[in-house]
Amino acid sequence: MSNVIRASHLTLSYNNGEKEIIKDANFTIKKGEFVFITGPSGSGKSTLLKSLYGALKPSGGNLMVGGQNLANIAPKKLQELRTHLGIIFQDYKLVNEWTVAKNVVLPLMIAGYSRDVQQTQAQRLLHHVKLAEHAERYPLELSGGEQQRVGVARALSKNPVVILADEPTGNLDEYSSNVIWDLMENACQQLDTTVLVVTHKIPTIFSLPYRHFIIESKGVYEVH
Amino acid sequence: MKFIKNHLMFILPLMVILLGIEFYLVFERTTQTYEKHLTEGYTMLVVSKKPIKLTHLQKLNPHITKAKEVKRESIVKKVGEGLSSSNSKEIVSALPYFYDIGLDAYLHTQELEKIKLDLEKDNNIKRVETFGSTYNSSYKLFSLVKFILKIFIFFMSIVSLFLIVKQMEIWKYTHKERMQIMEIFGAPMMLRAGVLFRVALTDAIFATLFVGAMLYYVKFYWAPQSGIDVIMHNKERLFATEDMAILFTSSLVIVILAVYWVVSSNKRDVE
Ligand SMILES: Nc1ncnc2c1ncn2[C@@H]1O[C@H](COP(=O)(O)OP(=O)(O)OP(=O)(O)O)[C@@H](O)[C@H]1O
Numbered sequence: 001m002s003n004v005i006r007a008s009h010l011t012l013s014y015n016n017g018e019k020e021i022i023k024d025a026n027f028t029i030k031k032g033e034f035v036f037i038t039g040p041s042g043s044g045k046s047t048l049l050k051s052l053y054g055a056l057k058p059s060g061g062n063l064m065v066g067g068q069n070l071a072n073i074a075p076k077k078l079q080e081l082r083t084h085l086g087i088i089f090q091d092y093k094l095v096n097e098w099t100v101a102k103n104v105v106l107p108l109m110i111a112g113y114s115r116d117v118q119q120t121q122a123q124r125l126l127h128h129v130k131l132a133e134h135a136e137r138y139p140l141e142l143s144g145g146e147q148q149r150v151g152v153a154r155a156l157s158k159n160p161v162v163i164l165a166d167e168p169t170g171n172l173d174e175y176s177s178n179v180i181w182d183l184m185e186n187a188c189q190q191l192d193t194t195v196l197v198v199t200h201k202i203p204t205i206f207s208l209p210y211r212h213f214i215i216e217s218k219g220v221y222e223v224h
Numbered sequence: 225m226k227f228i229k230n231h232l233m234f235i236l237p238l239m240v241i242l243l244g245i246e247f248y249l250v251f252e253r254t255t256q257t258y259e260k261h262l263t264e265g266y267t268m269l270v271v272s273k274k275p276i277k278l279t280h281l282q283k284l285n286p287h288i289t290k291a292k293e294v295k296r297e298s299i300v301k302k303v304g305e306g307l308s309s310s311n312s313k314e315i316v317s318a319l320p321y322f323y324d325i326g327l328d329a330y331l332h333t334q335e336l337e338k339i340k341l342d343l344e345k346d347n348n349i350k351r352v353e354t355f356g357s358t359y360n361s362s363y364k365l366f367s368l369v370k371f372i373l374k375i376f377i378f379f380m381s382i383v384s385l386f387l388i389v390k391q392m393e394i395w396k397y398t399h400k401e402r403m404q405i406m407e408i409f410g411a412p413m414m415l416r417a418g419v420l421f422r423v424a425l426t427d428a429i430f431a432t433l434f435v436g437a438m439l440y441y442v443k444f445y446w447a448p449q450s451g452i453d454v455i456m457h458n459k460e461r462l463f464a465t466e467d468m469a470i471l472f473t474s475s476l477v478i479v480i481l482a483v484y485w486v487v488s489s490n491k492r493d494v495e
């Protein structure tokens with residue numbers, strides 16, 4: 001199995017290297033693996049995800065994602081790489097002036113799928129995350145947990161190669177959380193999607209084998 | 225309300241610029257006829273011993289386009305009423321030939337002097353008389369008005385451009401989040417700018433139509449009953465249909481530049 005992600009001596013920092021968040025991290029993640037990332041608040045979990053989708057350039061070392069080195073990737077290549085990622089943000093990042101349905105199909109829109117395909121896919125996914133009746137509403141008319149599920153549906157809409165999820169169940173009750181975990185397990189199992197999930201609470205019932213990374217005092221460690 | 229205000233803040237300055245462009249076009253057109261008018265109102269009279277052909281005069285100076293012979297009989301008729309016909313015939317044959325000269329353009333005083341000198345070089349030509357006391361002063365006033373109007377149009381356009389850029393800053397702010405989200409999901413620049421471009425394009429179309437309607441009203445309703453001579457005479461030159469194309473192209477160019485500016489400066493913010 002090939003490596004989808006490989007970090008070697010990865011250092012991440014803000015303010016032009018002044019504020020170091022992660023230092024000299026080394027890890028590899030293979031295709032189809034399911035990874036949980038935990039760690040105290042402010043330890044750099046979101047920062048690590050940010051670097052994985054190319055919004056934060058490594059200040060040291062290399063970070064390979066899908067065969068591209070994010071330390072020196074060309075803008076065009078980064079744009080192309082991003083179309084294969086399904087990103088779920090801690091703060092949802094929905095487009096407030098778009099309907100829920102339109103938000104969900106953003107990745108399909110970017111890939112140039114027809115309106116028909118977009119519509120069917122939006123219905124299917126919103127049904128999965130139990131929001132079918134909210135398709136034509138706007139994000140600000142939904143509760144936090146509902147917005148979060150829209151974000152999940154969007155990340156899954158184009159069957160991404162890698163899912164990068166930041167606290168995807170942070171605002172959800174146990175029932176809704178389990179719905180989300182099921183969706184991710186399915187993607188991983190049926191489509192061989194690589195899944196990285198930042199969470200503060202690893203689900204107690206989880207049917208797939210998974211790996212567990214902890215971020216602590218600038219280091220990324222695997223728990224065995 | 226905010227929606228309308230947002231659009232007006234872009235449409236109004238754009239309209240000012242379009243009106244400036246239209247004023248300029250109309251002014252250039254009326255100027256041409258006014259200059260023609262002045263050229264025709266100006267008289268240069270050539271007195272020569274023998275008949276002269278236009279082509280000969282044109283060899284002396286290329287600005288000459290017309291040479292109308294003034295009938296000597298008509299001069300004598302006016303001068304010598306009561307003279308016998310044989311007497312007047314004698315007088316006619318003793319008279320030199322008079323030509324009324326027409327010029328090709330509205331020329332500066334110095335150039336007129338040069339034409340005069342060029343003509344006087346010919347031995348046949350006894351005298352060159354110019355009658356144009358008003359010519360010089362009207363030309364100067366005319367040039368001044370033309371200059372002032374162009375400066376005015378220029379400054380109005382600059383001020384309006386500033387307003388447009390200000391409005392673009394607001395757009396940049398309101399569209400920033402969406403464009404950043406789209407960028408994270410790998411949307412190419414054209415798609416990210418798409419919505420902004422559509423909004424701006426709609427505004428550009430509205431601005432062009434408003435200006436067009438205003439000018440149409442001025443031309444067909446206001447001008448005919450304005451009571452102002454110059455305007456009534458030049459009604460046809462006020463607003464031509466082709467102008468719509470020029471105005472629309474102009475607003476399109478402004479919109480494209482503005483959108484490009486917003487999108488590219490947003491990109492700089494992310495990095
Ligand atoms: N844009 C930024 N500029 C400067 N510092 C930042 C920026 N974003 C985050 N930080 C800092 O980096 C550190 C790690 O932040 P990060 O968001 O990665 O933490 P986290 O592990 O995701 O925390 P949480 O569990 O609360 O979400 C924090 O100290 C934070 O203040």
Ligand SMILES: [Mg+2]
Binds near residue numbers: 045046047090166
């Ligand atoms: Mg975080």
